[in-house]
Amino acid sequence: MHLRRSSVLLPVLLLTFLLLPFQRTDTLAAKETVPAVASCLIQGWPHDQSDLKPDPALIFGTLKNGLRSVILVNREPKGRVSLQLNIKSGSLHETETQRGLAHYLEHMMFNGTSHYPPGVMVEYFQSIGMAFGSDNNAHTSYDETVYQLTLPNSERKTLSKGLQLLADYAGGALLLPKEVNRERGIILSEKRERDSATSRIFKADIEQVFAGTLVAQRDVIGVDEVLKKADAALLRQYYEQWYRPDNMILVVVGDADVPLLQELISKYFNPLKVKSKQPPVCPDLGKVAEKGTEAFYQFEPDLGYTEISIGSVWNTEPEAFTQAVALRELQENVATTMFYYRLQRLIKSKDSPMTSASFYVDRIVGRFGLTALQAKTDGNKWQETLAALNMALRQALNVGFSEDELERAKQEILSALRERVQSAASQKSDALAAELIHDLNDNEVPLSPQQEMELYGPALAKLTVTEVNAVFRSLWHERQVIKVAGTAALKPGQDGQKVEETILAAFKTAEAAELTPWEQDEKVVFPYLDPPAATAQVVQQIAYDKIGAERYVFSNGLILNLKKTDFEPNELQVAVAFGQGELSQPKPGLSLLARMLVPESGVGKLEQEQLKAALAKYTSTVHFEVGEDSFQFKGSGLKEETDLLFQLLHTHLHDPAFRADAFARVLRKVEHIYAQMQSSVEGVMQLKGEQFLAGGNPRYGVVPLETLKKLTLADVEEWLAPVLKNAPLEISVVGDFDKEQVLQLAGKYFSEERKGSQQGKGEQIVFPSGKSLTEQVTTATDKAQITVAWPTADFWDIARTRRLNVLAAVLDDRLRKQIREELGVAYSPYVYNQPSLVDPGYGVLRSVLLAEPKQAPVLATKLKQAGAQLAQGKVTAEELTRALEPSLTSIRDMVRTNRYWLESVLINSHRHPQRLEWPLTLQADFSSIKAEEITALAAQYLQPAKAAEVILLPKKE
The missing domain is CATH 3.30.830.10 (Metalloenzyme, LuxS/M16 peptidase-like)
Structure with missing residues (x-):
């Protein structure tokens, strides 16, 4: 449990504590005496100096060298x-x-x-x-x-x-x-x-x-x-x-x-030897100043917003990771989690100047402590934001937290610990290896999920508000740094006052303001809706034995797709698909606002933060997506919370919220996002490049900010509310679940009659073959983005789509060698094919790289030439192997994930029954791909005359 590295940007990040703990200590060879080495070369293991024992599944060894x-x-x-x-x-x-x-x-x-x-x-x-x-x-x-x-x-x-x-x-x-x-x-x-x-x-x-x-x-x-x-x-x-x-x-x-x-x-x-005749000289890391209050200011209009922070920094010393240290860090995480909750409440308070806020505590290389709360705001609201952050900090330091806040933090951390235990069998090896290295490099004893629960669970139960208040105060030291950075254009005062002095004066004013009490939220509960009186009954069952899936059709037209798996024990994923998604938006830009507004609004009787508080003791989550051809609520959680997952989905569909204050916050966030996009070449690709490649169709890329700001809350509600209420539902469930329970819950919570169109029609997209778009981007970042693209085809011929993906991989590999390795002019050129699900015949295979601006025209030519060489030559057997074998490995991993079966197979499979056939041919079809097929596709799609280019160049303001 990575409590030492407690980045509390989100409570879940406090608990990103994968794997690691008790052990047996086996050696691979008898350890010989090694010559004395520099003091910074750490020998042994963290548990050698600890009263904690590591994960017993770990096998530790030390070679003679x-x-x-x-x-x-x-x-x-x-x-x-x-x-x-x-x-x-x-x-x-x-x-x-x-x-x-x-x-x-x-x-x-x-x-x-x-x-x-x-x-x-x-x-x-x-x-x-x-x-x-x-x-x-x-x-x-x-x-x-x-x-x-x-x-x-x-x-x-x-x-x-x-x-x-x-x-x-x-x-x-x-x-x-x-x-x-x-x-x-x-x-x-x-x-x-x-x-x-x-x-x-x-x-x-x-x-x-x-x-x-x-x-x-x-x-x-x-x-x-x-x-x-x-x-x-x-x-x-x-x-x-x-x-x-x-x-x-x-x-x-x-x-x-x-x-x-x-x-x-x-x-x-074992054959490795020390080659240097002299031991390395351990670095003197130095010390930070530990007293005084200072200001940091940097004007960076490219940031798109202004960041305000109040931080504290101090010196510390490395220490053994003992039980006492682990429990102290647990207390720190509880305290920082509670303060994070307050910041989220603060963002959503009436007339809040902030659009987001976070709080974190870190120990840098075990030698320097850093605590900071920070927020995003508009450039002209930096003083209001600084005052609001200062007030929240003083409230926590001088008055402290409440029992209700402590209880919520305890529940959330316990639920994360419980999820860790129950999902241990499905953790991926690369993530576990990385977490082991992080723990060992931080001198932490790696603990198993069960050990974490046994260590932290009882300690959480005993933890008091008094202890948490004390540990929160201990995180703030004498040296403070006040940061204002981004779009706030501050200038020296007429009396010669420096910008930093202006910031410190504003901070001093905030410190002198009368301390007001923190207003607690009332306790809320979930669920609050009664289930429908009637229950829908199953009228048809269809077995898809070849892929181990089933479909149930209910008396009200509800479609339920089920796929039981055993490779992610105790976990399930659920998706409710409905409506036509982006395809049905009556005004361009609504899909972007809808994606942001629905979660920001919470549900009818609970605002977003209230809903989170009510769900603190659970692991289940639900989020909203607007796809090309459907809307989706997706949820995930533990098997024991299956009922809760269905209640969450039911509530989001039957009691949606479209809150005016949430819409106002979304618009402010959108303005920050657009300001960032307008000042980067990557962002301008979204603003202009994507629409250019789609013949100007406004569903691609993002609409101009002026267009977006004309949209209203009523526009979003009028679009979504009828679909949420009336559109037929297709529910898909994948994972470790009880089938009879899921059938009962589906019929219980989604028993209403729903009618509406599920099919929509796309448009004919005219790709700009032979054309180019060059834009200058006002930015302080000296880099260009070069994109060369070719029109391909839509998604639904799956054999063709698979082969186009392989073609993209072949071109990607050629660019790695030609652009990165031979020329050395770009760090990460990449290629991918993006076929449309809704627009007939439309897809784009694109090659992209970032480079020095003066090289952009030459590199655009190089990208075109690479495509032309493929179109006019042939793909070798060796190239095909290098492109194909990683895909086959990825496929073997992918088909053992719930996400694949949910998103690539079951979702919308009633509308597109061919999805249910794809798993049957996936591995065999990829394995059968021949170099001649990829050569033919290259000749068909990568002709020089078909290419279009987008060159985005920086210019100084």
């Missing part, structure tokens, strides 16, 4: 294994002349190792069924570099190849000068691609808040003066200093044989 390993047997995805190599070193371990090398080195591992020369590794793993990016990836942060492989099977050969590659990363990097130079452009492209208003504010904020520490100076991506000059020798120096077996942890989670894993780990990792 000091490399540590953890093995966990896990059955999902079936037959697959996640390998993750954790190097306990990141940007904080760089010297001044190495800034950016930890991340640079991570890139270089994909460019040649002892057993995988340049250009071999990615293609080999693709050929055995692994997708580059999702199954073969890495990341670098302040204090860690992690390499991730998710193997397609657990055969000896596959495990050997995967472990050999990670061992190569650990000690066999080639770091060839030619490859170092070529990768430089990719890293600089990544730096450009990641630039945004948000990242610029974040970096400047970090530099001020953590001034005096390495955190302020060691941005992971690095600095140009190092990146442009770094050579193989400099990279090798860092590599040999920090990539040492006694500074690594290998984590293996998956459906594999433990003795085989132990044998192979020993074989590939």
